[in-house]
Amino acid sequence: xxxxxxxxxxxxxxxxxxxxxxxxxxxxxxxxxxxxxxxxxxxxxxxxxxxxxxxxxxxxxxxxxxxxxxxxxxxxxxxxxxxxxxxxxxxxxxxxxxxxxxxxxxxxxxxxxxxxxxxxxxxxxxxxxxxxxxxxxxxxxxxxxxxxxxxxxxxxxxxxxxxxxxxxxxxxxxxxxxxxxxxxxxxxxxxxxxxxxxxxxxxxxxxxxxxxxxxxxxxxxxxxxxxxxxxxxxxx
Numbered sequence: 001x002x003x004x005x006x007x008x009x010x011x012x013x014x015x016x017x018x019x020x021x022x023x024x025x026x027x028x029x030x031x032x033x034x035x036x037x038x039x040x041x042x043x044x045x046x047x048x049x050x051x052x053x054x055x056x057x058x059x060x061x062x063x064x065x066x067x068x069x070x071x072x073x074x075x076x077x078x079x080x081x082x083x084x085x086x087x088x089x090x091x092x093x094x095x096x097x098x099x100x101x102x103x104x105x106x107x108x109x110x111x112x113x114x115x116x117x118x119x120x121x122x123x124x125x126x127x128x129x130x131x132x133x134x135x136x137x138x139x140x141x142x143x144x145x146x147x148x149x150x151x152x153x154x155x156x157x158x159x160x161x162x163x164x165x166x167x168x169x170x171x172x173x174x175x176x177x178x179x180x181x182x183x184x185x186x187x188x189x190x191x192x193x194x195x196x197x198x199x200x201x202x203x204x205x206x207x208x209x210x211x212x213x214x215x216x217x218x219x220x221x222x223x224x225x226x227x228x229x230x231x232x233x234x235x236x
Contacts, residue, residue, distance in 0.1 A: 013052050017106045020048050021113050038201055042117070045110045046197040050131065052106045054160060054192070057099035057132040061091050061139035062152045069143065084229045088140065088221065095136030096129065103128060123199035123208075130213040131192045135160075137220035144227045 021041070032040040068074040077087060107116070118124060142155050191212045198204040226232075 013056055013102050014105050014109055017048055017052050018109050021045075021110060038203070039114070042114050042201065043197075045114055046200045047193050049103055049106050049110065050128075050193050050196045053099040053103045053128060053132055054135050054163075055156065056102045057095045057135040058139040058142075058160060059152075059156060060098045061095035061136045062143045062146070062155075063139075064094065065091055065140055065143035066146050066149070066152055069146075070149075078228075078231060084225050087228060088137075088224055091140055092133060092136040095139060096132040099132040099136070100128065118200055119202035120199045123195060125199075126210065127192060127195040127199060127213075130210060130217065131196075134192075134213055134217050134220065137217060137224055140224050141220055141227070144224065144232060 065074070068077070110116075138155075142152065146152050191209060194204045195208055195210065198208055
C-alpha cells in the first residue's frame with residue numbers, strides 16, 4: 001500500500017482522537033474530579049479508542065461494499081463460485097484489520113497524555129475483536145440496503161455517535177444513559193466500552209458480559225448472509 005493511501009486512511013481518525021484527548025482530557029478533564037481513583041484522562045482513553053474502532057470498522061466495510069455495489073463489481077462476485085460466508089468474511093476481515101490498526105495508532109497517541117495501564121489483556125483483545133466484527137457486519141448490512149452514498153453517512157451520524165456517547169465514552173454509562181434509563185441494559189455500546197475500560201483500568205459500572213456482543217454478531221451475520229444469498233438490493 002502506498003504512503004498517500006496510508007495517510008488518507010489512518011491519519012484523519014488519529015488527528016480526530018488527538019483533538020478529543022486535548023479537549024476532553026486536558027481542558028475539560030482538568031476541571032473534573034477523579035473517577036474511581038483515576039484521572040479523567042485515564043478514564044476516557046479506553047472509550048475514545050473504542051469509538052475510533054467502532055467508526056472505522058463500520059465505515060470501511062460500508063463504503064467498500066457499497067462502492068462495489070455502485071460500480072456493479074459486486075455482480076461479478078455474486079455469479080462467481082464463491083460461498084456467501086467467504087464474501088462476508090472478506091469484507092468483515094478488512095473492516096476488522098483497519099479497526100485494529102486505527103486502535104493501535106490511537107493507543108500510541110494516548111501514550112503522550114497518559115501512561116499505558118492494562119488490567120486484563122485478554123479482555124482488551126476479546127472486546128476489541130468482538131466490537132470490530134460486530135460493526136463490520138453492521139456496515140455490511142447498511143451497505144446492502146443503501147441506495148446512495150448519503151445512506152452510508154446517515155447511520156454514523158444518527159446512530160453510531162449517540163451509541164458510543166450513551167455507551168459511556170466520556171461518562172459513566174449509567175449517568176450517560178440517565179435520559180434513556182430504560183434502554184441502558186440493551187445498549188450494546190455500554191458492554192463494549194465498559195468491557196474495554198475494564199481491560200485497561202479494572203473498573204466497570206455495569207455487569208460485564210460478552211454474551212450481548214456475541215448475540216448481536218450472530219443476528220447481524222444471519223441477516224447479512226440471508227440478504228446476500230438472496231441478492232437483496234444487489235442484483236439488477
